[in-house]
Amino acid sequence: MYAWLFSLCAIWPIWLSGQDLGGSWIGKLTEYGTEVQFDLTLEWEARGSILEGQMQSVGSDTSLRAIFQVSGWQRGEDSIYIQDIQQLQPAKPLWCTKRMRLWSKPGRDTLRGRWDAPGCRGGEVVFYRPVVTRVQEIEVPFQPAGAWTGQLNQSDRAYGFYYTLDLQPDGTGFSYIVSEGSGGEARHALRWSFDVDEQVLRARRW
Secondary structure, three states, X not given: OOOOOOOOOOOOOOOOXXXXXXXXXXXXXXXXXXXXXXXXXXXXXXXXXXXXXXXXXXXXXXXOEEEEEEEEEEEOOOEEEEEEEEEEEOOOOOOOOOEEEEEOOOOOXXXXXXXXXXXXXXXXXXXXXXXXOOOOOOOOOOOOOEEEEEEEEOOOOOOEEEEEEEEOOOOEEEEEEEEOOOOOEEEEEEEEEEEOOOOEEEEEEO
């Protein structure tokens, strides 16, 4: 019943100079004679010519899912062999124990190959590195224009004030202040400036 379930992993060929063999890989696996597909996610580390890690295989309906301990090694200049070592999840049912051989070409982040396993039909597989989106941070100068709210305290008053500033890009604006104690309020037109070097905002009534 579960003969067509499988696991596998992939390895970047050792002969590709400068390539980091460890890390993340994603891919697709198909089986000969069926439309079965599995999404693959592989995380492993390189230890010399040997790679060790874990691979997750997920079926198209997402209910079929398994995690395996895997190992890979190189034979010759362009052949990579893969072997499932242990099924970590689920405990049952047991999936097919996969063997794989993959090929690639220098400078390409894609691996293609075939798999086989006792009791399984075998098939094809493709692996590739996930696309990494790099975000560039750009420092934007501080712009005081806009609405600001806060509180003011006065040394000869036992209460404070709610304070609002509305600063326009042309250097004009207004302030609005409300007393917490008596409830008095006031509104003033302003002219303002901002010292970039000192990072100081100055405002005055007009």
